Structures are given as C-alpha cells and as structure tokens.
Amino acid sequence: MKFGVVMFLGSNCDADTYHALQDAMGVPVEYIWHEDGDLSRFDCIILPGGFTYGDYLRTGAVARFAPVMESVAQFAASGGLVLGICNGFQIL
Secondary structure (H helix, E strand, O other), rough: OOEEEEOOOOOOOOHHHHHHHHHHHHEEEEEEEEOOOOOOOEEEEEEOOOOOOHHHOOOOHHHOOHHOOOOOOOOHHHOOOEEEEHHHHHHO
16 A cells, blocks of 8 residues: 655645654655645555644645645545545645
8 A cells, every 4th residue: 555645835744644654654655745636656645734834824724725635635536545634634
C-alpha cells in the first residue's frame, strides 16, 4: 500500500506523518504538493494535522480550495482511502 501525504503552505505536521509511515511502519510514502492533481499512484491519501496557511483564521476553509482537494474528493468518491488528522479532518 502506498501513502501520499498532502503538503499545504505553512503546514507543520506533514513531516511527522511522513516519517511515521516511512520509518515506523516501513511503508512507501510520498509528499503531495497542494497544487498536485494526480493521485493515481496512491492507495491512501493523508491530510495531516498542523497549521495550514500559518494558522490564520479558518485555515481549513482556505485549504479546501487548494487544487489537490478536488482530486482528493474524486479519489474518495472512487473508493480511495482518505484520512484527515486534526486540521486535515477539518479540511475534509
């Protein structure tokens, strides 16, 4: 199973999530930049916790308009696994 960890501007828990998957669990993982639209190479997408966009008010509302989020919605609708942690869940 291959994981993708979404990176938003100003987020800070993407590295923690990446290393937990790679180092502790030993599974393949890649970062996904917030402007990326191709999620076909992943089995599971993770939106990590942390403060996207510098923790300004309603950052989850800002992040939901990132180009990657349309791809995440399509990925989930087609049966792909999506996990949101803390602020990542708020974005979902």
